[in-house]
Amino acid sequence: MLSEGQAKSACPSEKSVYIHAKEPPLKALATPYNQAHHRFAVFTAGVTFCLLIAGALVTSNDAGLSVPDWPTSFGSIYKIPHMVGGVRFEHTHRMVAEFVGLLTIVLAVWTWRVEKRRWMKALAVGALGTVVAQGVLGGLTVLFYLPPPISSAHAALAQTFFCIAVAIAVFTGRRWVEEVPQVELDSRRPSLITLSLLSIFVLYVQLILGAMFRHHGMSWWPHVMNAPVVALVLTWTAVRALAVYSKIEAVRRPAILLLGLLITQLCLGFVAFLTRVAWGREAVQPELPMVMSTVAHVAVGALLLATAVVLAIQVWRHVPVSFGERVPEGEGSPVAA
Amino acid sequence: MNKKTWISLIGLVCLGLAMLTGCSKKEEAQPTAAAPEAAAPAAPAATPIDPATAASVSGTVKLDGAAPKPAKIDMSQDAACKGANTAETIVADGGNLANVFVYVKDGLGTRTFDVPTTAVTIDQQGCKYHPHVLGVMTGQNIDIKNDDQTTHNIHPTPASNREWNESQPPNAAPIVKNFAREEIMLPVKCNQHPWMRMYINVVKSPFYAVTGPDGKYEIKGLPPGTYTIAFVQEKLGEQTQQVTLAAKDSKTVDQSFKQQ
Numbered sequence: 001m002l003s004e005g006q007a008k009s010a011c012p013s014e015k016s017v018y019i020h021a022k023e024p025p026l027k028a029l030a031t032p033y034n035q036a037h038h039r040f041a042v043f044t045a046g047v048t049f050c051l052l053i054a055g056a057l058v059t060s061n062d063a064g065l066s067v068p069d070w071p072t073s074f075g076s077i078y079k080i081p082h083m084v085g086g087v088r089f090e091h092t093h094r095m096v097a098e099f100v101g102l103l104t105i106v107l108a109v110w111t112w113r114v115e116k117r118r119w120m121k122a123l124a125v126g127a128l129g130t131v132v133a134q135g136v137l138g139g140l141t142v143l144f145y146l147p148p149p150i151s152s153a154h155a156a157l158a159q160t161f162f163c164i165a166v167a168i169a170v171f172t173g174r175r176w177v178e179e180v181p182q183v184e185l186d187s188r189r190p191s192l193i194t195l196s197l198l199s200i201f202v203l204y205v206q207l208i209l210g211a212m213f214r215h216h217g218m219s220w221w222p223h224v225m226n227a228p229v230v231a232l233v234l235t236w237t238a239v240r241a242l243a244v245y246s247k248i249e250a251v252r253r254p255a256i257l258l259l260g261l262l263i264t265q266l267c268l269g270f271v272a273f274l275t276r277v278a279w280g281r282e283a284v285q286p287e288l289p290m291v292m293s294t295v296a297h298v299a300v301g302a303l304l305l306a307t308a309v310v311l312a313i314q315v316w317r318h319v320p321v322s323f324g325e326r327v328p329e330g331e332g333s334p335v336a337a
Numbered sequence: 338m339n340k341k342t343w344i345s346l347i348g349l350v351c352l353g354l355a356m357l358t359g360c361s362k363k364e365e366a367q368p369t370a371a372a373p374e375a376a377a378p379a380a381p382a383a384t385p386i387d388p389a390t391a392a393s394v395s396g397t398v399k400l401d402g403a404a405p406k407p408a409k410i411d412m413s414q415d416a417a418c419k420g421a422n423t424a425e426t427i428v429a430d431g432g433n434l435a436n437v438f439v440y441v442k443d444g445l446g447t448r449t450f451d452v453p454t455t456a457v458t459i460d461q462q463g464c465k466y467h468p469h470v471l472g473v474m475t476g477q478n479i480d481i482k483n484d485d486q487t488t489h490n491i492h493p494t495p496a497s498n499r500e501w502n503e504s505q506p507p508n509a510a511p512i513v514k515n516f517a518r519e520e521i522m523l524p525v526k527c528n529q530h531p532w533m534r535m536y537i538n539v540v541k542s543p544f545y546a547v548t549g550p551d552g553k554y555e556i557k558g559l560p561p562g563t564y565t566i567a568f569v570q571e572k573l574g575e576q577t578q579q580v581t582l583a584a585k586d587s588k589t590v591d592q593s594f595k596q597q
Contacts, residue, residue, distance in 0.1 A: 066528040068490055068502045084415040084487060085529035145492075145500050284408045284424040285532040 031116045038172040044103045045165035051100050052158055054093040056298040059214055060291040063089040064146050070139040104131040120171060130161045148217025155211035159302045166306040182248050186319045195237040196312035202233045203305045220277050234262050248318045254311040261304045268297040384448040386560045390584035395555035398437045398548045398568055402596035404429035410532045417487035418464035425469045426572050433552025436470040437570045438538045440545035444564030450542050452476045461489050466535035472545040475519060481512040493525045521569055536571055568592045
């Protein structure tokens with residue numbers, strides 16, 4: 001993400017070096033900050049988070065098939081059925097999902113119209129494609145009676161879409177658009193960006209393992225066994241970010257949040273295990289403690305993944321690896337254009 | 338956003354709504370009674386059994402140890418549900434174990450049997466299934482009724498038969514279904530009321546029974562022979578016993594399950 005001007009001054013060094021971008025400005029500055037667009041993106045991300053909770057409630061209440069047809073609900077696409085039993089969870093989830101779909105269409109069109117950054121247009125179209133795919137997966141899982149691979153893919157893609165919505169909100173924010181980024185080169189190994197990407201990877205694996213367990217496609221132990229790995233990688237990432245780059249606010253804040261959410265998530269995972277696996281094995285119906293703990297575990301898991309994505313984005317921007325490491329040997333040293 | 342963008346957005350929303358309206362169907366049009374599944378290919382003629390030599394086996398199924406306290410069911414999520422709010426996972430009164438499916442698992446050889454023309458009934462009443470455990474022959478029709486003033490959905494989750502999931506509103510016509518393959522303890526649940534669960538046992542012979550509240554069962558009309566009698570309980574599993582029946586024999590085969 002270094003501009004040409006930055007690249008000229010970014011000499012390979014063993015020590016970290018602060019660089020303040022000067023003229024010419026970053027390409028991002030070419031797009032003016034659009035407050036309404038940004039607020040709409042934040043709103044879309046917020047409603048998506050509510051949708052995640054609604055979806056988690058469906059699974060936790062074993063209500064996924066309470067409305068047996070799709071895309072209609074009891075034969076109608078607009079009539080609201082009697083909201084009792086499992087129907088209130090499943091149909092509410094469908095209504096919120098339709099709303100998020102509508103918001104995403106508006107966001108994609110709006111982004112396409114106002115954005116000058118081509119990659120942002122691509123991201124908005126990608127978000128639209130993701131939400132469409134997510135809707136199709138939701139329908140397939142109903143029509144095929146909740147097969148674990150499809151239900152788990154639906155759960156994983158939900159959080160992927162949430163991360164995309166959060167990323168769009170970040171990229172359209174005033175700080176991202178107008179701020180001159182404070183850049184510090186990273187010469188440590190593994191680099192912070194590597195650790196950040198590794199965090200996303202282990203969280204995603206954990207998400208899939210958890211989803212497979214929740215949808216009866218796998219035992220609980222792979223998800224539980226992977227938890228210490230996730231904790232280790234995330235702690236390493238956050239501690240590195242805070243120990244070395246705490247002066248950069250855009251990196252410090254998600255790193256602190258990552259640690260806080262990690263601790264919360266581990267506690268919620270323990271409670272969810274107790275209520276659902278240890279105590280709830282013989283339950284004749286979903287009980288409130290097991291529903292609340294598992295839904296909270298899913299919601300905080302989504303926030304954790306989104307925070308890891310935001311951290312990686314900010315690290316990519318503010319803490320790039322030194323130029324010498326990015327240019328393979330033999331291809332020459334950085335030269336002025 | 339400029340004027341053109343607004344016009345595009347509004348047009349898009351209107352188009353979407355128009356498509357949704359066009360695709361919708363009337364809720365009343367939802368079929369309430371499904372056509373029965375196609376029965377298995379025509380079976381060979383039933384092997385006759387001489388009534389003069391027919392034997393019977395009967396007995397009592399007991400639970401060793403104290404019966405667990407039935408789990409409470411919370412039906413508050415649907416005001417129309419006013420049934421007995423205890424689970425039927427293990428029902429034992431005075432040591433007599435109810436809802437045990439007893440059937441001839443082995444010993445009938447290649448005999449075939451006529452499928453009864455009369456249907457068996459599952460009734461949804463008080464947001465519970467009646468009976469909790471049902472026996473039926475392959476291809477025999479099951480009438481599923483809803484006597485509750487709320488919508489149920491009937492969702493069998495078989496291992497070897499076809500899975501289906503249909504909703505049934507109050508006062509709807511019975512849903513008629515059958516199962517083509519043999520399957521023991523086939524779970525049926527309602528996803529609208531997650532405590533609603535029952536088990537259908539699909540067998541090829543008419544030699545089966547379900548223990549009543551007194552733990553008793555009786556299987557009549559068996560031809561002389563040596564048989565494996567299986568006793569299956571939804572939570573306690575399966576146990577078997579062998580019995581040899583001579584012509585006109587009437588033997589008692591009791592069974593007990595240990596509380597796990």
